[in-house]
Amino acid sequence: MTAKSWFKLHSFAGFAFGLLLLLVCFTGTLAVVSHEIQYLADQKYRALSERQGPVPWQVLEQNLAKAYPDYQISNLNVPEQWYLAGSVSLNKGSEFLFVYFDPASGALTGEGQWGTVSRFLRNLHMYLSLGPTGKIVVTSLSFLLLIILVSSFYVYRQWWRKGFQLPSATKVSSRTFWSDWHKWTGIWCWGFILLMFLTGLWYFTEHFLLKFKVEHYPNAPKLELVTAQYQALSLTELMQAAQKARPELDIRALNYPLSERNAVVVVGQDNSLLVRDRANRIYLNPVTAQVIQIQRAADLKALAYIADMADPLHFGNFAGLGVKLLYFVFGLGFTFLVAGGIWMHWLRTKRQQPQLIRWLGWSGGLSSVLVIAALVVTSVQFSQREVENLPLSPQLGALH
Template identity: 50%
Template sequence: MKAKQWFNLHAWAGLLVGSLLLITCLSGTLATLSHEIEYLSDSKFRALSHSPNTDFAAIENTLAQRYPGSQIISILRHQQPYLATEVSLKWQQQFLFVYVDGATGQWLGEGQWGRVSRFLRNWHMNLSMGWTGKLIVTSLAILLVILVVTSPIVYRQWWRHFLKKPRQLKTTNRSSWADWHKLLGLWSYWFIVVMAITGVWYLVEHTLQTAKIDHYIKPPAEVTDLQTDAAHPPAISAMVNAAQSAFPSLQIRAIQYPSKANKPVVVLGDNDDILVRLRANKVYLDPASADVLAIQKAADLPVIARIKDTADPLHFGNFAGLGTKLIWAVFGCLMTCICMAGLYMNWLRVKRKQPSLLQWFGIMGAVSVLLVCCSLLLTTQTFSVRQAPAKLYSPVL
């Protein structure tokens, strides 16, 4: 291909659904720091002590005192110790979030399903459009791959320009916008590659799930064939002690109770593995007796399953605390600016020939803007909806 053809391909990929790609970058950047945004917005999201130890017995005691007759759906202790521990609770047949200090069990506050982190997650993940929205978002990875491949070809001798001073940015000067677009692109190139790779995986994963092709390790027969009567489940502390005894190196951070019969309690945590999400290490327990059914370790996962559990930490940068989250957020902002600059540069280049904004945007551009508007409206209307399970196999507090 000639240089002009590579440039046209690069411009086409950036313009085709530019506004949709822009919003996806922006929402993803905000989602990376969504829990920190909540932390700043309300004291109930802030842990009082920064100890990494979690006192599940104290948490259970606090909940029993404040919400007698309630049932726990799940407990989640964030990796960042400054964040409050979240408890999903069934209280008076309704769903309720309760926030406690993980180390002491002290009550911090309560709230509903709808919050900043949920809004941003729904918007970024699938535009609040379910299967179709997820297909649209993950398909953007194809455009990212095109941009990643064409960028070094379009920008000749790019390796010489990392420290090149860009021209002063002027509203109507396309060359100044081009300088900043190239400079930000150079410094963010590694990050865009990471987003492209993880995005392609999400597209592959979505395809496998749609085709109902198994690509993750199945729980052993002891779990899938479980037959139990969980009429009187053991206390949380009994579940935690059983899991800890079976998996001593596991730093327990979450407990999930089943809402269907003959399903296990799942205890999740960290085990000093590199780049894996929380669900990679887990212990399956019998909800009626706290007997250990099976253990899953990230170190024992097959390749595809390990990729699945590595994609999220790489995509959101939450694998090494606040430091990497901030790095990901900064480069996410730069990637958002690159999208904005690319769209504006293209408009400055062609506006003499196509002075109509709608004509320049084209059908796909108009569809992209319409999707963005619809997704924002849908997210606003649906992100706070959550019903408590009709049946729950956890102890009544």
């Protein structure tokens, strides 16, 4: 291929679905710091102090029982970042509620509904709020990233000489300004975009592994049907049993089952490299707290380990605020690359005075429709949550 052919390919990959790619990049960038945005907006999302040891589960449960005696716990989560409050999902019939707490003391910090800034951004970023079809559309963009990454080497020759030289063009209205800054930003963001391509490609692959039920992750154990009256144990009792089974585990989350055949799932971190909390699991009998099965991150096979690495690598939530901010900066750079590419395409073609529809083309038109549909549907649906099955957990008021 000639240099001109590579340029056309690079331009097509960046512009064809540029508006959609811009939306996904920008919402993903904001999603990285979505919990920090909530932290700044409302004090209920803020931890009161840094946690030095295990969460005081008994104190937390007592506080929940006093404030919400008619509710049941569905699940709870403790964030990686110490400054963020933990959250508990509560149900009372069809009513749903988030309650936030300080992981260090178990004190309650506030309550809220399903619709949050984080939920809005993640729904929009991950699948455009368009279900499985939206997931395929978003993850398919990884193939465009591959074309952009490969073609950039042929479009920008001897790029390694330019990385430490700031562009000299200062006239914002000129195409030279946008071209120079586009190239310079691309050099510094190339590795980040490669990471987004790899994780996006995994999400695309994982979608079809799940769709066609290809085994790639350990199955959860099933319980025998309970013949006697079903009475799940308290949060405190279950957490004590889980901690006893794995004393070194920093417990981060618990999920009560929705069916009598399912176990309670407790997850956490054990210093394994770059994995989600769910990589380490303890399955408990909800009635007896007996340990049914233990899953360790170190024992996972390659595909399963990749599945649990993807989210931390994609969103940068595997460490502290510094890593998140680094991802945020690179995300802004990536967003600038996409926006700048679209603008340069316009500057290159505006002399021909094309109509908007003709300039966008069929791919740009489709991209525009998807962007508008995603924004509308997400705005309407992100705060809606239907409770289909109640958790098999005890009523909080009955525990004390």
